[in-house]
Amino acid sequence: MGEVNLAQALNGALDTALGSDSRVVLLGEDIGRTGGVFRITDGLLDTHGGERVFDTPVAESGIVGAAFGMAVAGMRPVAEIQFMGFSYPAYDQVINHVARIRNRSNHRFAAPMVIRVPYGGGIGAAEHHSESTESIYAHIPGIKVVVPSTPRDARGLLLAAIEDPDPVVFLEPIRLYRAVKEDIPDIYYTVDIGPVRVEREGEDITLISWGAMMKETRQAAVRLESEGVSVEVLDVRTLSPLDRGGLADSVEKTGRAVIIHEAPLTGGFGGEIAASIQERCLYSLLSPIVRVTGWDTVFPLKRSETHYLPAVDRIVNAAEKTLEG
Amino acid sequence: MSSRKPGLGRGLEALIPMASQTTNDAVRETSPDAPKDMFQLIEPDGSVLDRLPVTLEEMRALYADMVEARVFDHKSMAMQRQGRLATYAPFEGQEAAQIGAAAALRPQDWLAATYRDAALNWRAGYPWRLLILGRTGDERGGEVPESVRILPPSITVGGHMIHAVGLAWAEKLKGSDSVALTSFGDGATSEGDFHEAMNFAAVYETPTVFFCQNNGFAISYPVHEQTRSETIAVKAEAYGMPAARVDGNDVAAVLAVVREAVDRARRGEGPSLIEAVTYRLGPHTTSDDPGRYRDEDEGEDWRSKDPLTRIRKLLEKARGWTSEWQEELEKAASAKIEEAVEWAENLAQPEPEDLFDRMFSTPTPSLQEQKKIASDG
Structure with a gap:
């Protein structure tokens, strides 16, 4: 894969996941034709087609709720929310359903899904585009919250999150997307969720x-x-x-x-x-x-x-x- | 193939090929009290308006199911009063809507329903014992058997409708012929979630059936105050989705309409909305006092439209009902439910460790640590 930045590492991880697991689908606002507001899904619609990569209506609760249903039915959806400040309409789905279905059904059902959320400030964006409210997600029992800061971790943690049998909120540092570069392996690898x-x-x-x-x-x-x-x-x-x-x-x-x-x-x-x-x-x-x-x-x-x-x-x-x- | 942009009447027609315009006229002529454009096959007095979608034997079975459901409902209310169940949300009066809708589903179909849908859940495969266990306050009540595709009842209002869109969407992507039905009340249609779910289902043409039991009230707030739409069904038009409005106290009509919607979804023709007009004869929950917001006359009027009574009358006419049979049904239902209650009440109490073990596939180190503290005391 050579030297890539964090955004490219994420794009590569999604490409790899779509290519290696037919259960993986992506959904989110503007992620198809335009490749997402940060171009993290750039080219994936062309490569993997309209049955794997879905542009959605502007409805965060709908995106996360639909992804939840897909996950319960055996898919591995990866939902994108454009900015953390737009994630709150979906908070009800996350805290009340995504995080709880395993507990509510005593393991009979689970929601193996990833919610990708670009977060943080420093890019001179409009109001609501610079939030870093990770603690309101980390406070929810039943989900995992992951935040990479290097390209190597970005790829490995995202693939680990997609593999994980439980839901993961995957926070992406906006101002590092293109600020850090590193050589990363061009193979399928994961980085364990958990260890510092x-x-x-x-x-x-x-x-x-x-x-x-x-x-x-x-x-x-x-x-x-x-x-x-x-x-x-x-x-x-x-x-x-x-x-x-x-x-x-x-x-x-x-x-x-x-x-x-x-x-x-x-x-x-x-x-x-x-x-x-x-x-x-x-x-x-x-x-x-x-x-x-x-x-x-x-x-x-x-x-x-x-x-x-x-x-x-x-x-x-x-x-x-x-x-x- | 149904029209994609039905008006209320046309939507009805689109979904119910068997319900000719003549039938609709007949509904209006023979039942001036029936709300406009409400599909009906059996009147409150038991007279049949059109060809029924079931045989006499099948009708007897539907009736038996409704009786069993009512026995469960009464038993649950009593148990709650005795402190044996947590808050209970009764469905008395809504048996036809729930049993009729469930009867239209197949085992491979998904169901995402509410806390008031015990009869619907049960008829679709959710065992009584687990429904009871859940209401005693035990998460194990949500662990339906492996073959059952019913989500544990949703307690928040309206958040689960979109789940049936995702479930159906996944089945469509997998190329299976499973559909998903979501049941909700009139109150849930005010939630923004209703809009998002309806829109997503329409946009992606998911095999989802939206089944609204309009029981007249969102707790205390009457449906005609909740919305300026003439009906719930008419809302579907804005989403480019066909809809039907059906007498929710008429089990045959509900079955016919839901079956048509389910078949339509199974054929890959997309989602639809059904409004089943019914009435909650009991309180919202065991902690509610309906005397504060509705008068008894209204309840009495709806008692006369009891979904069980009309089928009993119909069966009586067809010599398919006797008081002995009724007694047998009630006795058998009581015995079954007693057995389920006994199982639930005798199940070993949950251990403190269980709290930690069901959060994730494997407990996290933090949870393992907390689990140890919890069990060491």
Whole structure:
């Protein structure tokens, strides 16, 4: 496959899934003729035909609800919602049906389906196009929530999500779609849903993030290293089920943790991670766990975007303060 | 082949080839009280308006099913009052709509119905014992046998209609001849989900039958206040979908109409909407007091249109009913339901671990940890 960006990796994964499993179908708004608003499904209608790739009416609840029915009947639907801010009309289907049918039927029925949701800000988009409300999905029992930040993980996690016997909400960091490139294998492979990925090993401090904020987190790590700090970077990758052990292992070693996400602070997923870390390794902590997050404000429009998104400076400053402790 | 853009009358005609215009006129002439354009085969007094879609023996079987359903309904109400069932949503008065619709389905067909559809679910293959188990407050009640393609009852209003679109869509893509029927009430047609489901079904021509039991009320809110549409059926026209309006208390008419819609879907001719006009004789649920929103006279009027009574009268005329048979039916139904209740009530209580084990195909590490805490106490 050679060097690809995250968007191309996702496109390739969908192509592979459609080619290798006849139960896989794609449905969503504008995913056929135009290849989707982010072109993630580009060319798939031509390659796989109109019985596999469906443009749908503008109806998110309908898309997810219909995909649910298809999944229960034995298909492996992959639904696309254009932006996270448009996913809420489908939230009822997700929380009340998709996440519950296995429990409701005591395993008699299941909904093996993937809901792909581009999320996050930083591209100067209109209102509702920059949301990162992952914690309202991670809070739902019965679904898995996955967020890749590299092309390699994007392909492997998406194929794993499509294979998974349970529903997966698959969040795609919009501003990384074309910002990260890497060589990935041109074969069918999966990346396990669950384990965190230790992206960089270090001894002094653990930076924990996922999705789009991995970019700034990586930059912050490089800066800190240049200052002589040994930094461990964790890409959480799966918000639910959370790899609590993997997080604790790292912080037990470093004794310090900074959690970075672009969603608002209050009720943000960083709170869950911080709580989990202190439950497991409070006595290894050398300093309080710090969160660097978006503010408790509405995600702003283009001109104020940089005032909102956690910048590299904020991460470095928080890390330095933590290291003083 | 039916017209794709039927008017209300034409929609009826399209779906019911056997119901000639003469029949419709006959309905109006012989039954001035019957709502306009409502397909009917048997009047409340038991007189037959047109050729019936069933033999006498089949009619006796449908009647027996309705009796059994009513015994279940009464038993469930009583059990709820005794604290043995959680909230129960009775269907008394709607037996013809539910038994008639279920009788039109085949085992390979999917069904996605509501909390008020115990009779429909049962007649389509959902065992009484599991319906009862579910109402005692046990998730195992949703575990229908492997051969049964019925989703556990949906408790939220209207969210399940689109499921029948997805189920049918999958069957169409797989090239099977299964169809999906979704049952819902008049109240659900106000949900945005109704629009999305109807539109998706029409757009993708899925083999879905939308079966609306218009029982007059969304809890307390009368149907004529819920919508300015003249009927529920007329809404189908906007989606380019044929529709029929049928006397929901006439089991033969319901069976004929649903059978036609199901056959049509099976032939690959797409979805349709059926409005079965009926009446919920009981409360919305066991926690409801209908005296606050409707008068007793109305109920009495509908009692006179009881779906069981009219078939009994018809069978009596045809020498297909005796009071001894009625007694036998009720006794047999009671025994069956008693047995189901006994099974459900004697089933071992759920273990704390069960909570964790049915969330995913394999419990996640987090759930395993919580499960351990739960069982260690």
